[in-house]
Amino acid sequence: MITMTDIAEKAGVSRSAVSFVLNNRPNSGIPEGTRQRIIEAAIEMGYRPNQLARAVASGKTRMIGYLVSEPNYEPSWKTIMGALAEAEELGFTLKVFSVTRETFVERVRQCVELRLGGIVASLIGGHQVVFEETNRAQIPLAIVDAGVAQPFGATVLADDAIGLDAAIKHLVNWGHQRVGFISSGFPQLFGGQDDIGTARERLFSRAMKKHGLSVPASYVTRETMAVFGPEVDTEANLGSAIAATQALLSLGEGRPTAICCWRDETAMVAIRACVEAGVRVPEDISVVGFSDLSASRFFRPPLSTVQSPWDALGRMAVRQLCHRMEEEFSPAPTTHRVPSHFVARQSTGPAPH
Amino acid sequence: MITMTDIAEKAGVSRSAVSFVLNNRPNSGIPEGTRQRIIEAAIEMGYRPNQLARAVASGKTRMIGYLVSEPNYEPSWKTIMGALAEAEELGFTLKVFSVTRETFVERVRQCVELRLGGIVASLIGGHQVVFEETNRAQIPLAIVDAGVAQPFGATVLADDAIGLDAAIKHLVNWGHQRVGFISSGFPQLFGGQDDIGTARERLFSRAMKKHGLSVPASYVTRETMAVFGPEVDTEANLGSAIAATQALLSLGEGRPTAICCWRDETAMVAIRACVEAGVRVPEDISVVGFSDLSASRFFRPPLSTVQSPWDALGRMAVRQLCHRMEEEFSPAPTTHRVPSHFVARQSTGPAPH
DNA sequence: TCAATTTACTAACGCGCGTTAGCAGGTTAA
DNA sequence: TTAACCTGCTAACGCGCGTTAGTAAATTGA
Numbered sequence: 028m029i030t031m032t033d034i035a036e037k038a039g040v041s042r043s044a045v046s047f048v049l050n051n052r053p054n055s056g057i058p059e060g061t062r063q064r065i066i067e068a069a070i071e072m073g074y075r076p077n078q079l080a081r082a083v084a085s086g087k088t089r090m091i092g093y094l095v096s097e098p099n100y101e102p103s104w105k106t107i108m109g110a111l112a113e114a115e116e117l118g119f120t121l122k123v124f125s126v127t128r129e130t131f132v133e134r135v136r137q138c139v140e141l142r143l144g145g146i147v148a149s150l151i152g153g154h155q156v157v158f159e160e161t162n163r164a165q166i167p168l169a170i171v172d173a174g175v176a177q178p179f180g181a182t183v184l185a186d187d188a189i190g191l192d193a194a195i196k197h198l199v200n201w202g203h204q205r206v207g208f209i210s211s212g213f214p215q216l217f218g219g220q221d222d223i224g225t226a227r228e229r230l231f232s233r234a235m236k237k238h239g240l241s242v243p244a245s246y247v248t249r250e251t252m253a254v255f256g257p258e259v260d261t262e263a264n265l266g267s268a269i270a271a272t273q274a275l276l277s278l279g280e281g282r283p284t285a286i287c288c289w290r291d292e293t294a295m296v297a298i299r300a301c302v303e304a305g306v307r308v309p310e311d312i313s314v315v316g317f318s319d320l321s322a323s324r325f326f327r328p329p330l331s332t333v334q335s336p337w338d339a340l341g342r343m344a345v346r347q348l349c350h351r352m353e354e355e356f357s358p359a360p361t362t363h364r365v366p367s368h369f370v371a372r373q374s375t376g377p378a379p380h
Numbered sequence: 381m382i383t384m385t386d387i388a389e390k391a392g393v394s395r396s397a398v399s400f401v402l403n404n405r406p407n408s409g410i411p412e413g414t415r416q417r418i419i420e421a422a423i424e425m426g427y428r429p430n431q432l433a434r435a436v437a438s439g440k441t442r443m444i445g446y447l448v449s450e451p452n453y454e455p456s457w458k459t460i461m462g463a464l465a466e467a468e469e470l471g472f473t474l475k476v477f478s479v480t481r482e483t484f485v486e487r488v489r490q491c492v493e494l495r496l497g498g499i500v501a502s503l504i505g506g507h508q509v510v511f512e513e514t515n516r517a518q519i520p521l522a523i524v525d526a527g528v529a530q531p532f533g534a535t536v537l538a539d540d541a542i543g544l545d546a547a548i549k550h551l552v553n554w555g556h557q558r559v560g561f562i563s564s565g566f567p568q569l570f571g572g573q574d575d576i577g578t579a580r581e582r583l584f585s586r587a588m589k590k591h592g593l594s595v596p597a598s599y600v601t602r603e604t605m606a607v608f609g610p611e612v613d614t615e616a617n618l619g620s621a622i623a624a625t626q627a628l629l630s631l632g633e634g635r636p637t638a639i640c641c642w643r644d645e646t647a648m649v650a651i652r653a654c655v656e657a658g659v660r661v662p663e664d665i666s667v668v669g670f671s672d673l674s675a676s677r678f679f680r681p682p683l684s685t686v687q688s689p690w691d692a693l694g695r696m697a698v699r700q701l702c703h704r705m706e707e708e709f710s711p712a713p714t715t716h717r718v719p720s721h722f723v724a725r726q727s728t729g730p731a732p733h
Numbered sequence: 734t735c736a737a738t739t740t741a742c743t744a745a746c747g748c749g750c751g752t753t754a755g756c757a758g759g760t761t762a763a
Numbered sequence: 764t765t766a767a768c769c770t771g772c773t774a775a776c777g778c779g780c781g782t783t784a785g786t787a788a789a790t791t792g793a
Contacts, residue, residue: 080749104457325678433779
C-alpha cells in the first residue's frame with residue numbers, strides 16, 4: 028500500500044508538504060509547481076489515503092452506525108435503505124448492526140469502540156440503555172420509529188395521526204359510525220414498560236373524537252406480539268389478532284362496522300378471521316391496515332391502509348443525526364415527525380345498514 | 381475518551397504492560413497481581429479500546445464492505461441481511477454501500493480507503509471494474525447472485541437448475557408438454573454484454589431436454605428490463621413482459637400450456653395479461669415464477685414459484701469471503717452454489733386437453 | 734560467591750496520518 | 764544597512780495502539 032511517505036520521496040519533498048497539498052490546505056505556501064508535482068506523483072502511484080489513520084489522527088469519523096432489532100422486517104429495511112441513501116448523499120458511510128436482546132449492549136459498545144460519529148437506533152425498546160452507553164461516550168443518537176418520543180436524543184417518528192385521521196375521515200364518508208381498533212403491544216421489550224400500545228390507543232381515541240365519534244372500551248382490543256426472531260411476521264404469531272377480531276365480532280348487533288388495525292399483518296389476519304366467521308369484507312365490515320407492506324396491494328381484498336413513510340423516516344433520522352454531529356454534543360431530546368398518508372383500496376366500503 | 385495511557389497511570393505501570401494485559405498476550409510475564417490491578421483500573425474507568433487505532437497499528441480490519449446496486453429490491457435486502465447475520469456470527473462488521481452506474485467506481489475506492497478486509501458485490505454488471513480495483517489493492521472479493529460465474533473472486537450463485545428442474549417436473553406431472561419461457565435481459569449493464577439472458581435461456585432448454593421435452597424457438601421470449609432506479613419493480617416497467625406473454629398466447633393452437641417466468645414480477649404481469657386476453661390461470665394455462673417475493677403468496681392466484689435462497693446466498697458470500705481473508709490473497713475464481721426449491725401454489729394446474 | 738537465568742517490567746519504534754512551530758533564504762521598507 | 768516581513772518549505776509532535784528489544788532486580792545453580 029502506497030503511503031504519503033512514498034509519494035513524498037518520489038516528488039522530492041517532505042511528507043508534510045504532501046499532506047498539505049492532498050488536503051488542499053489554504054495558506055500552506057506550496058507553489059503551483061510543487062503542488063502539481065506532488066499531485067502527479069500521487070496519481071501515478073495510485074495513492075489512496077488511509078481513512079482509518081486519518082480518523083485516528085483527526086479524531087473525527089464520517090461513519091454512522093445503524094442498530095436494527097428486526098432486520099428481516101420489511102419496514103426495517105425500507106428505513107435502513109432510506110438512511111443509507113441519505114448518509115451517502117451527505118458523505119457518510121453506514122455500518123449496520125443487527126441486534127438481539129442478548130447482544131444489543133455489546134453492539135452499542137462496538138459502535139463506541141469503532142468511534143462511530145453517530146448512531147441511529149431502530150429498536151423495539153432498550154433505548155434507555157443505548158442512550159446511557161452513547162451518552163457516556165459523547166456519541167450523538169437518533170432514534171427512529173420508536174412509537175413514542177424518547178426523553179433523549181433525536182426521536183424521529185411517523186406522524187401517524189395524519190394518516191389515521193384520513194383513514195377515519197374516509198370511513199366516516201362511507202357512513203361508518205362504530206369503528207373498532209386492534210392495537211399492537213409488545214410484552215417483551217428490551218427493558219421497560221409497554222407504553223406504546225397505550226399511546227396508540229390514545230391516538231385512535233383522539234382521532235375518533237376529532238370526527239365526533241366516541242369509542243366504547245369494548246371497541247378497543249390489542250394483539251400481543253412476540254418481538255424477536257424471524258417468526259414475527261408469520262401468521263402463526265398472530266393468534267392474538269384472531270382473538271381480538273373475534274372479540275370485536277362477538278359484540279352482536281352493536282358491533283363495529285369498521286376496524287382499524289395497527290399493522291397490515293394484523294389487518295390481513297383480521298380479514299381472514301372475519302371471512303371465516305361468515306362476515307364479508309368490505310360488504311359487511313371494513314378493515315383498515317397500517318404500514319402498506321408490498322404484499323398488501325396483492326392481498327384479497329387489496330388493503331386500504333396508512334402508508335408509513337419508512338424511507339423518509341430513515342432519511343430524517345440520518346439528517347437529524349448529522350446535525351447533532353456537527354454541533355457540540357448534547358443529550359437534549361428533540362422530536363421530528365414525518366407525515367403519513369392514507370391510501371384507499373378495496374378492504375373498505377360503505378357501512379352496512 | 382479513556383486511553384491506555386490513562387489506565388496505565390492509574391494502575392502505576394507502563395502503557396506496554398496495559399497493552400499486554402488487555403490483549404492477554406501469552407509469555408508477557410505480567411504477574412497475576414499486577415494483571416488484576418490493570419484490569420480493575422480499566423473496568424473502573426470504563427475503558428473502550430479504539431478499534432480504529434488498533435486497525436492502523438496492526439494493519440488488519442474486521443470490516444467487510446457490501447456493494448448493492450438495487451438496495452430497494454426485496455431479493456437484495458434479503459441477501460444483505462443474510463450477509464449481515466453471517467458476518468456478525470463470524471465476528472465481522474458490515475458496511476453497506478449503495479451503488480449507481482455513476483458512483484460505483486468511487487464506492488469501490490472508498491472501500492479501499494477504509495482498508496476494508498473484503499468486499500461483497502451484489503451488482504448487475506460492472507464486476508470487471510470492481511475486480512480490477514480490488515485486485516490492485518489486494519482486497520478479497522465475493523460476488524453474489526451475478527447470474528453467471530465470474531472469472532475472478534468467489535462467485536456465489538443460486539443453483540437455479542435445481543428449482544427449475546423441479547418446476548418442470550411439476551408441470552410434466554400435471555400433463556404439460558408445451559412449456560414456454562419468458563427470460564429477463566438487462567440492456568443497460570454497467571459495462572459489458574448481456575450474456576445473462578442467454579444463459580438463462582440455455583438453462584431452461586437444458587432442463588426441458590432432461591425431461592424429454594423440446595423447446596421451439598417461438599416458445600422462448602424475453603422481457604427487457606430497465607435496470608436502475610426504484611421503478612424496477614413497478615408494473616409500468618414491465619410492458620415488455622406483457623408483449624412477451626402476448627407473443628406466446630398468439631401462437632394459436634400450438635401455444636404453450638404452461639409458461640415459466642424468470643421473475644415473480646414477470647409472472648404476475650404475465651398472469652394479468654393472460655386474464656385480460658380471456659385465458660384463465662391455471663385452468664387454461666399454468667404460470668411459474670422465480671424468486672418467491674413476499675407478495676407472491678398473496679397474489680391471485682398465489683404463485684407457484686422457485687424460491688431463490690437469498691438469505692443463504694448472502695451468508696455463503698460472507699463465508700467464502702472470510703475464507704479468502706484468512707488466506708494469502710489470490711484473485712483465482714471459485715464458484716459456489718446454493719440450492720433453490722420449487723414451491724407449488726395455485727398458479728399451476730393440470731394441462732388442458 | 735558469582736555467573737546464568739528468570740521475573741517483571743519499561744523504553745522506544747512504527748502504523749499512516751493531521752497539525753503546529755519553526756527555519757533558511759529572499760524581498761521589502763525605513 | 765538593517766530590521767521586518769514573506770516564501771517555501773521541513774522537523775517534530777501527537778493520535779491510540781501493537782510490538783520488539785532491552786534492562787534492572789530477583790532468583791537460581793554450581
